[in-house]
Amino acid sequence: MAAQKHTQTRVAFATIVGTSIEWYDYFLYAAASGLIFNELFFGPLGSTLSTMVAFATVGISFLFRPLGAFLAGHFGDKLGRRVVLIITLIAMGAATALIGFLPTFETAGVLAPILLIALRIVQGISAGGEWGGAVLLAVEHADEKSRGLRGSFPQIGVSIGLLLSSGVLALMTSIAPGDAFLEWGWRVPFFLSIVLVFVGYWIRRGVEESPVFHEIAERKEQVTNPLGKLIKSHWLLVILASLVFMGNNAAGYMTTGGYIQNYATDPTGPIGLERGPVLWAVAASAVSWLVFTIIAGAVSDRIGRRNTYILGWILLFAGIFSLFPLVNTGSVGMLLLGLVVLTIGLGFTYGQQPAMYAELFPSSVRFSGVSVSYAIGSILGGAFAPTIAKGLVSSTGTTASVAVYLGVVAVLALAATLLLRDRTGIPLGPDHEDEQSVSPIIGIGSPQLTSDDGDRHHPADTRSYMN
Known part of the structure; x- marks a missing residue:
């Protein structure tokens, strides 16, 4: 038991550090796009x-995340989660450093x-492959009663990446x-990626492979064409899982995509705040x-993934509807509150x-399923959210149009959530492949599953697998 806890802690640390570095690189570009690149590269x-x-x-x-997801899913289901994570880390870091x-x-x-x-395309391919491997290492190493909490650890790499990129x-x-920032100052955060990649590589190479993949490999049960099987048998599930992520991603990219930073600091706009205070406010919000x-991951272990999502959408x-009224006050404090x-x-x-995805x-x-769903959801949600927001404000003259847009996307994500049964605590190993293959979509497939002790359970019971 002590050895298992030590392994879980080591995996958690490695996934947090690795994903933080990956998202630092990714969000650094997004923040720079509205503050620097618009002037220096597209002026x-x-x-x-x-x-x-x-x-x-x-x-x-x-648009290139699905390519990364397809490649990472294919090789992650055949060769393992760990090797894919090392490749994506190096690719992301190299692209970021070269931008500098x-x-x-x-x-x-x-x-x-x-x-x-x-x-930026190389960054997209890397990001598409990174997420699935990181979260599966965390979730598949965890025991069933702490899966939500353990799975949330690589997720906080997003907020840490935002904190680091905005802070630097x-x-x-x-x-x-002033002019020195545009001349050379902006390049330093991109150069920093070189050091971060070496740190991430050193940590990740020492992480053990997922126990679930070990079982699959020992039995030589790797699927020859996991992506083909996924599309043939689980295409509707991929669509619904993508829509669930879409709502979060669209709203999240108001900051991670650089829109709020640009809107609040635009000297020709209604607010015109200084870059520094706005970036510090974004960094502080990353902490919350x-x-x-982390709280959401832990709560989902108690009340189920689906119920936690419903609370989250509310x-x-x-x-969404309080953000812009607070930002539009022109106060850095109100911007931070929003x-x-x-x-x-x-x-x-x-x-x-x-x-939930696992x-x-x-x-x-599984690697293909979570990676592809995440990649498609990011395209539907955050890919062009900053561009859409900029266009809406330019055409309507009001940020209320952006709030309506984000609200509609969130409603669609809520609808997708309600169409999925809760499978909190379902066994994840290859021994339960048949059980896992029963459709979790409400109205499709039998809702009755069998646990290890032979009892029949309904997936909508959020505690049915948590004995």
Whole structure:
């Protein structure tokens, strides 16, 4: 038991550190897009169009996430979770560091944005493969009664990545203020990725492979074409799981996608705050996001993933419709309050996601299932959320249109949640492949499953597998 706890702690630490580094790299680009890249790489397009195009390059990377998810899912289900995580970490870090070396449009002309977009695509492929491996290592190492909590650990890598990227950028605005920040200060956070990747690689290479994959490999039961099996047998489940994530991702990318940072600091806009205080406010809100993400994971172990999601959607609605009225006061304090309120709902619709996703898919195609669902959900939700928000405000003249847009997306995500049965605590190993293959979609397949002791259970009972 002590050895198992030690392994779980080591895995938790490795997944937190690894995903934090990955999302630091990913969100650093997103924050820089509205603060720096719009001027240095797309400046000739004009103020509004350059910002929209810069945000669009954030979204372009999402279109390549499915490719990363397909590749990582295929090899993760065949070769293991650990090897995929090391590859994605190196790819993400290398792309981020190279961005720091890029010439600007003034120096290299159109070649500069082309290279920037190419490196962003590499980031997208890496991000598409990272998430599935990290969360499965955490969830499949955990015991069934703490799956939600353990699965939330790699999730907080998102908030830590946001905290680090915003904090380092804010620090550089003080070290290199004014023109110095645009000349060289913005490059330093990208160079820092080189050091972070070495740290992440050293930690991840020492992590044990998932016990579930060990069992599959020992029995030589790896599926030859896991992606094909997933699409053939579980396509509707993939769609619903994607829609669940869509609601969280669209709202989350108001900060992780750089929209709020750009909106609040735009000198031609209604607020015109300084970069530094806004970046520090975003960094502070990342802390509250971290806390509520962990709380959501733990709560889901007690009341079930589905019930926690329903509570989360209610909280997220409150956050969405209070965000812009608070931001529009022009006060940094009110901006911070709006972001914190938003992160309560973001945490409660994110912390339990790894455990829920892992429990939805059979062990033989689980890496493919969680990776592809996450990638598609990110495209439907966050990919172009900042661009859409910028376009809505430009065309309507009010941020209320953005709140309505985010609210509609959240309603669709809630509807998808209500169509899924709760499978909290279902056994995850290959011995239960038949049990796991029964559809968790309400109205499709038999709702009756059999546990180890032969008793019949209904998946809607959130405690049915938690004996």
